[in-house]
Amino acid sequence: MHHSSTGQCAPRHYTFTLKASVASLLATGLLTGASVWAQDQPTVTPDSNVVQVTGVRKAAQSAQTIKRNADEVLDSIVAEEAGKFPDKNVAEVLGRVSGVQIRREFGEASSVIVRGLPGLVTLLNGREVYTANGRSLYLADIPTTMLQRVDVYKTQSADMVEGGTAGVIDVRTSRPFDFKGFTANINGRVEHRDKSKADDPQLSGMVSNRWKTGIGEIGVLAGLSFQKGTYHDEVTWNSPPDKTVTSDPNITGPYDLGHVNYTGIRNRWAGNWAVQWRPNRDVEVYAEGWSTRIDHDAERQFFVGHQGWLAQPWTASGDIDWGNALRTNPTYTLFPGTNQIATISATRPAGNYHFFTLSSNQTPQDDSTGHQGAVGARWNVTPELRVTSELARTYTHWEQSLPIMELLADPPAVTGKTYVNGGAWFDYPGYNMMDPKNYRMGAFLDLWQASRGASNDWRADATYNNGDESFFREFSAGVRVAKRTSSYMHESNGFMGPRFGMPDIGSVPGMACPSMPLANDYGMNQWLVVCADYQHANLDATRKLYGRSGKSDPDPFSLYNNQEDTRAFYGKTRFGFQAGAIPVEGTAGVRLVRTELDVNGFSNVNNTPVAANRKSSDTDVLPNLTMKALLSKDWIARFNAGKAIQRPDFGAFNPGQFVSSAPDTLGVYDGNGGNPDLKPIVGKNYDASLEWYFAPTGSITATAFKHKFENYVINKLAMETIDGKQVRMTRPRNVNDGELKGVELAYRQFYDFLPGWLSGFGTELNYTYMKGYLEDEGKRNPFVGMSKNAYNIVALYERGPWSGRLAYNYRGKFVDAYNYRALGFDLIVDPIETADASVSYRINENMGVTFDVENLLDRTYHDYHGIPSNPRDIRRYDRVFGLTLRWRM
Template sequence: MSAHPTGRHAASPRMQIKLTVAILAGAGILSSASVWAQNAQAVAEQEAAAPVSAVTSVTVTGVRRAAQSAQNIKKNADDVIDSIVAEEAGKFPDKNVAEILGRVTGVQIRREGGEASSVIIRGLPGLTTLLNGREVYTSGGRNLYLADIPTTMLSRIDVYKTQSAEMVEGGTAGVVDVRTARPFDFAGFSGNLATRVEDRDKSNTRDPQVSGMVSNRWKTAYGDFGALFGLSYQLGRYHDEATWSSPPSNTVTSDPTITAPFDMGHTNSRGERTRYAGNWAFQWRPSNTVELYAEGWSTRIDHDMERQFMISGLGWNANSKYTLFPGTRQVDTVTSTGNLNALSSNQTPQDDSETHQAAIGGRWNVSPSLKVTSEFVRTYSKWQQEMPIMEMSAHPTTVTASTYKNGGAYYDYPGYNMMDPSNYTLGAFIDNWSSTRGSSNDWRGDVTWNAGEEHFFREFSGGVRLAKRKASYQHESANFLGVPETGLPAVTSLPGLTCPSMPLANDYGMNRWLVICEQYQHANLDAWRKMYGRDGKTAPDPYSLYNNSEDTTAFYGKTRFGFDAGKVPIEGTLGVRVVKTELDVKGFSRNLRDEPVPVHRNVSDTDVLPNLTLKASLTDKLIARFNAGKAIQRPAFGDFNPGVSLGATPDGLGIYGGSGGNPDLKPVTGKNADLALEWYFAPTGSLTATVFKHKFENYIIRSLALETIDGKQYRMDRPRNVNKGQLEGVEFGYRQFFDFLPGWLGGFGMEANYTYLKGHLVDGGKEVPFAGLSKNSYNIVGLYERGPLSARLAYNWRSKFVDTFNYRTLAAPVGPLDLVVDPIKTADASISYRVTDNLGFTLDVENLLDRTYHDYHGIASNPRDIRRYDRVVGLTMRLKF
């Protein structure tokens, strides 16, 4: 190590620690994808372990220690980053990664299907997911479905708002890096076991979950060895419900200026999701200068679901009687008589998914100043689904409906028994299946040379990454089977065919109806196919089939520098990443004779991605940052598919549905700038503000447009690039434990954050909103920790947003419609008690407010969905040994 220079830097213990970590890094720094975040973690752990203050008696454990570590990672990092650190091995306040991220500044999530699902950063979906700094994904997608990672195997989660040159490219909105534990993270033997039971109110289920991890390390004549194994099992059964109205249209024949839905419906969804996950790691350090490792992670998910639809045509005719909302031309209530259509449809998808990743690599400290790392990664993921849809028709003669009662679509069939199987006839059969595969080989090598803290240029690093990625997809052909000319049996002649639907939790008129039983559908699938004139599973649809191959070659160079501006120390990094991407797209398009024609496209792009960071230590507690850089986001593989998928039945306006891809898509380019001011006034106290601006080129959106194919009109959903867009905003974050309060009051703490976003895309010369962008969002988390007791109460709110822009193009006077989502608010709570140092219990409640999801057609008085979800109560026991 270089001798200590004289002057300001020699007196900084934090800088000494950082320099030591940079040279003598252990297993946590095996690739340079997150080098400085991991350096910050090492500093954070040492600072968090120190006493809080000579005048306090607060013990730094659990929640406080995790908050200190997360705060110090943010403070010491070069990039704009937010981290969540485990309170202890595998202990987080939520059960999967996606749920945790919902409380990070600038991050929003959706919760449906029994758990948190999609994750967006600063209102945008263009993020990259990493596992221990490595690219990871689900099947043919670009990103990992983050709910698939249980928190029990994690050490921390890093959310990057900016990207350094050494990081894997691909996130214009940000990067989520999930870090698992390794054996050298522990001093010796360590083990834990967590068991949990969840009670859900709407599904009325009680489900078990169990996870465990063991780790050990040994000193031998051949060096230090370490091994770690972790396993997780989760069962989750859930219930979601929705009531909905179709878009307003000119259905009132006597007055075309009046708008009303053509039909309404109820949807009950229930599912059973079984998730298995495991991770393992081996480390060998034969000397202080060499370390080798192998580690991996796997997950498997079996997800059986049932979606029970009742679709009610409102029977608009000359005799329909209706009322209007006062002062509008919108229908409020309607009563129709005649030969009505009521469709019972049961979708029963069964999904199987698995992902595996393994890595081998090593680190060699060639000298005190020179470090070399190398790593090879293999990833494989697949997903497949069978989703038969079986339908029956009921034949009521009268319907009464209100377009907005109890918050949603309300309708009933007076005098008609919807629970009598003799009132139903068999309808269409939709025989769906699909599958996708993804795999990659990924090698990278990195070199870091430390020049010493006394120089302006203190460190130089560079590296190369070679990756080959493959993705494929296919689904069935001719999935729609109508009623054959020979007819179908009576519903009452098939034993075990029908079941009562799940009851709706809220009052929306008709509460239950009959559906074809989920068990019957899968047990009799081949026999049902024969009844509709088909033998076995159909061949793939050639228009759905694609096989894509993507080769990536990336080089980067980076320097870390430092100087003084007067009495203010300045640190910074300057780097550039050059990425060449060669994409080979193979699929099929349709010619004028309705025949498949092979399509083969080769595309090659080279992107230069510069990045600059500056960090000024204005005082020991006040830091200013500036980050600027360029990032790219590649389109989803499926978006390149030149084929189309066409629906078989029209809607009430006689228009069919369809979707397709676009082999000419370009990657999204983002030019990002962040300016931050951060005040760290206590070991667990901070106030931060960040102003940011992103400019985009070739942003990808999906939009609907009417197309005529084979003489029929289709409302086609396709991806396309728009010329440009921009997003700007500000983030505020606050964290503090009130240690200065007397006695038990000193256990209270708070975390809060707020994000303001403003942006638009330019499409055809017109400014349009980003889909999913809420202008305002905030989180407030109340914390308490005193002795063996800790508690948390979290509230999350985000303002309304456009889910889909121009998702229905209708004739005047209705015109184009956006699908808008009302503000979403969620509250969760937990309380933990540590019986001994090795045994603790946690009781938590998710969805305290019994939230609803409400979206609407353009204006709030034209609702589409009202959705309700389970309230979940969980009891967890944690045991350390």
């Protein structure tokens, strides 16, 4: 229920360049006629000395104009031309925005957080859009080729769909009336990735036209996109530290070292379409839709190098410490000044003992689809009154098949180093890890899961323009009614241990494959895994081999089927007045939301699944105030205050719970489950900013923000009494208090005043500082995933047919998990640095070519257990070289 109000920014006696900016936005499709309805801005005489605005400059100027004219605190990224962005998907684009951090793994950007927090809502053309059982869309699923722009709202207004305490990301696609007439473009791209050694094709295209007919103006647009991505993420890891030498209990180090190759092929199809009909200037009817389909076949090739010994045959499940009196003490060295093991080597002693190692290939095959369609209309009932309405339908489905097969090996000797090239280095001298005779079959895990989601969403809005001479210049009100369903399930009893009489690995055709080789030197470079194709093609035969027939039934304790009904009403006014010589304008509004939740699952009662149902409801009142003071023609001061809510994901509400069948020695049971009594997270948000717009593509802005949180949701263990039993129950719970505050600084400028070719340079800089905590039981910890410092440095160039971009991103260290695995220390991630570059050449008016490189610095993700000398992961990713040919007309 979002009504864009860009453009109403300045009283008549100020001479702004806003009318020219709005005209530019209209011409490029960034605003429609409906979104600037009721504007009355002065005409500005163009300056003949201004550099021509095209491409990169045009995108920067349009983004700056949107930010300047908006009521809310927001940042926009605008297409340089139809479908042309410097990145491949929305998540990658957002990595350039101040206050936004992304994580890149599995071949692309993935999770997105705003100001250090995940509590955001994603919109598609102002409508709620999501994954099957989540609240937000996986933003990598939207290719940039179908985008018009992306808006990142740090604050919300009463007319926006509720749901984001951290922010709102609104993805805007094009409509045919955004263009003057016929337009079409085709993008062909090939990517080469250095670690996966792959060359992947990508193709996208869009065609749009509009016609004047006897029944009015009609426009039609259609776009398609295909992306193939083959990737290789390389991980080497150490287990959490423990006492590994019996003779000296003060010495600690990892029991286990290991490697993981995350490899996969992702095929993504996406399409969008739109139809607009304008029978006259006062009425417009439209229909539009978006669909995506993702097939993702992956392998997670694990090697676990257990550094202890186990007795033959394999009967134990734990590791044995290094210094047991029955075995020879290993040779080891320490990190200087610490008791942490740095290197270690050992040989198997005489007797019936061996080193225990494990090869595991997890082979998920994911299939997901998402569709959204909408029909709507706008009617200017009178010159002052406008009415809009829209009906949307969203459907999503995701399923995964995940067989895991393990191989065991018994090397006689091992050497290991915990910190080589940043990660774990180890080798097994004299033992061929590529020989099938050196392996035997281990466990088999037959896993699967599936989820579905659907919603119907109707809204209607009315806006009355009261004139700029009045204190209350505009009134608006609206209603939104939505019904959403979500369901999920996974397998039951998926684990099957090895049996006697298992066949030799080498005797089964097609079973064993070499792992993908490591690109960096971590000792043992390659090992054998069960082939991914074999696992999926022989599922039934493998099940029989392990004593099971057919696919396992759903686990009733995982199953939930929820329905959420939402009714929202809002009222909003736009006002303006003079504070002395300073014009002030703003908005005030309130949104009233009634949410009814009906959740269904199963609980464990005396080891029997019993249906569980809970119904709950909440009513939330969400006020919002924005004020903008036009200090001069170039300076703007803002203040925004508002209340927002974020509902937990549907799985968190699952009323089902599981309690162990037997207690421990203290008579206490263990359990886990959802929590149907969860309250929505409440955010009380305040932003104040000062903005200087000294050129059409030049600005310096500073924003201070503070967020107060109530009912924040975390997974937490607590003692509960269930059916008379004392249970250590892990479930999502509300905690009482949290706070986040910080500062965002941003600078943008093209240096048009420089002579000759130097005038093509430009710079974008932004920096975010954040500090915050979450309080639980009197203890305050920073938010998980929050970096105190983050910044972007982007060098731009555009002159004649040439344009280029060099972008550097820094994200400071952050905590990934507190009390990791209940071991008493935190998992901390080192700073992450990323650099990308691109250069484009416009061959002629209709054709251009771009060469780009992602991951110039061969970035690493490095985390550690509490202190740097206790490393966990070192993760390395593909460096991607892309060549794109663009044609448009």
